[in-house]
Amino acid sequence: MLQKWRRRVGRRELGKMALDRLNLDIDLSKLDVLMATSAPTNEFGEESGETMVSTIACRLSIDPSRASRLVSDLIGQGYLRRGVSQQDARRTIVELTDKGRLTVEAVRTLKFMILGDYIKNWDSAEVEHFIPLLDRFSTWSEEAAQKDQTRFEPTIEALREKLKNELPEEG
Structure with missing residues (x-):
């Protein structure tokens, strides 16, 4: 069951569908950068604050030079902008533009609609049990790596x- 789920997630079906259905001019890598820039606490396990290219690289486990290229592309497409840190004026941060924020919101809304449609026939007890268990399960690999x-x-x-x-x- 886990392998089947892992393969489906690995194919990035929802992300691809969202890009297609919303007619977005970005690919999955750039969508990941937008999500990492928006930085929901429940996804990255940290308080969101100022986001730098190095933060995005860390959140996505990609090389900083790749993160920098993707950020530059997204700036050119109008999804991101560079800003100056309020904590340290020498530091450059990355922020979503209105276009980037609206894109993230649209993709999340689409994904939630699909999930909501799937569980709409579950009774409230099933949902109340499932959500905390899924949250608990989602941390297993992080916890296992630290133990x-x-x-x-x-x-x-x-x-x-x-x-x-x-x-x-072999020989």
């Missing part, structure tokens, strides 16, 4: 040995 995983070492070592001993050598 001490040494208890798995004996099993991991056995798996390494099995692979080493049972796979034919």
